[in-house]
Amino acid sequence: MSTKIATQSVPFHVPFLGKEEIRAVTETLESGWITTGPKTHCFEEAFARFIGVRHALAVSSCTAALHLSLEASCLTEGDEVLLPTLTFAATGEVVAYFKARPVLVDVDPVHFNLSLEDVGRKITRKTRAVIPVHFGGHPCCMDSILDLAAANGLAVIEDAAHALPAKYRGKSIGTLSPLTAFSFYATKTITTGEGGMVTTNDDLLAERIALMRLHGISRDAWKRYTAEGTWRYEITEAGYKYNLTDPQAALGLVQLSKCEQMWRRRVEIAKTYDKALSSLDAYLTPIVAEDAQNAWHLYVIRVQSSALRIHRDRVIEELRQRGIGTSVHFIPLHLHPYYQKMWGYRPGEFPVAEDYFDRCISLPIYPSLTDEDLHRVIEALHDIADGFRR
Numbered sequence: 001m002s003t004k005i006a007t008q009s010v011p012f013h014v015p016f017l018g019k020e021e022i023r024a025v026t027e028t029l030e031s032g033w034i035t036t037g038p039k040t041h042c043f044e045e046a047f048a049r050f051i052g053v054r055h056a057l058a059v060s061s062c063t064a065a066l067h068l069s070l071e072a073s074c075l076t077e078g079d080e081v082l083l084p085t086l087t088f089a090a091t092g093e094v095v096a097y098f099k100a101r102p103v104l105v106d107v108d109p110v111h112f113n114l115s116l117e118d119v120g121r122k123i124t125r126k127t128r129a130v131i132p133v134h135f136g137g138h139p140c141c142m143d144s145i146l147d148l149a150a151a152n153g154l155a156v157i158e159d160a161a162h163a164l165p166a167k168y169r170g171k172s173i174g175t176l177s178p179l180t181a182f183s184f185y186a187t188k189t190i191t192t193g194e195g196g197m198v199t200t201n202d203d204l205l206a207e208r209i210a211l212m213r214l215h216g217i218s219r220d221a222w223k224r225y226t227a228e229g230t231w232r233y234e235i236t237e238a239g240y241k242y243n244l245t246d247p248q249a250a251l252g253l254v255q256l257s258k259c260e261q262m263w264r265r266r267v268e269i270a271k272t273y274d275k276a277l278s279s280l281d282a283y284l285t286p287i288v289a290e291d292a293q294n295a296w297h298l299y300v301i302r303v304q305s306s307a308l309r310i311h312r313d314r315v316i317e318e319l320r321q322r323g324i325g326t327s328v329h330f331i332p333l334h335l336h337p338y339y340q341k342m343w344g345y346r347p348g349e350f351p352v353a354e355d356y357f358d359r360c361i362s363l364p365i366y367p368s369l370t371d372e373d374l375h376r377v378i379e380a381l382h383d384i385a386d387g388f389r390r
Helices: 019-031 038-051 062-072 089-096 116-122 142-152 203-212 221-225 246-257 259-277 312-321 337-343 351-359 371-387
Strands: 055-059 080-084 101-105 127-130 155-159 179-183 196-200 299-303 360-363
Touching: 019 246, 038 055, 038 196, 038 246, 055 062, 055 203, 062 089, 062 155, 062 179, 062 196, 062 203, 080 089, 089 101, 101 116, 101 337, 116 142, 127 142, 142 155, 196 203, 246 259, 259 299, 259 371, 299 351, 312 360, 312 371, 351 360
Parallel strands: 080 101, 080 127, 127 155, 155 179
Antiparallel strands: 055 196, 179 196, 299 360
């Protein structure tokens, strides 16, 4: 086993940005439109075409997309929303914005998406919505979720922060439910730096979100400063400041044009990891369902304590010493102080999510990851498996 600390690092993530993105942003800045304007409108139209949906509404983040989706679904104080404990902070906090209760559920032991069995157990007369999270880019079992929601009168809002361009049974994520929220954060499969999108086929939901994302000002508020606009406007609701800017949209348009190319590279990386690590008993690799197209936002392995004498945390440190960047997705919500203090959650309530969290490591998987660096990650994992075997 090598103990030499690497002088060159393999970062956990590097955005895939080229001259085209720089040129698009520069041209947009030179145009004079530096807030929401025609480029944002073009990005929305292009995204809607790409997904295959009637409406795509650009917003400032996926958090904003989730918040607006819950608002459009008429969530109110005292309501309950079901969501997996294995997710990022945003999925739960947007529920709390309404003084509603985030009802956490455990995850399935294969793909680590929300457990349908636990969802079924936790539906009450106060339950108003369910937020399935396509963890790591692997689609949830949406047919079953939609059937369960329909039988209980629940709204479905998909958290697709990881899920571009994922598909479920041949259909793009973003077309299946009344509302779907996407993320364009720096580490996501396409990026606008910060940003998000809501997709829907429902005209009324789209109209409501378009209104509420910019102060509740009447339709096409951004056109006030164009030749076809007017200085006069009406505020019809107490809305939010959740609009995307044109420089961000310009970046997003170029990224969207590369989405399939970047996805194919992530697929190649995932397959290489699968082949190289499947022979080791030290790690479990992801499983992809036959009816799913995984977006491969994340590639998560699980450390096998039966094979290694060191804990996941030590494996991460050993990788760091070899110059390999990693991350952990995620610390389950119920283990955070806020959820314990505010909602009374305790360790031990969600055994599948807790076991997953105790063993998971997210490896580098991004389009600019070179084959050389990819094999450095694999070599390091083999080295650790050999050196710390039980």
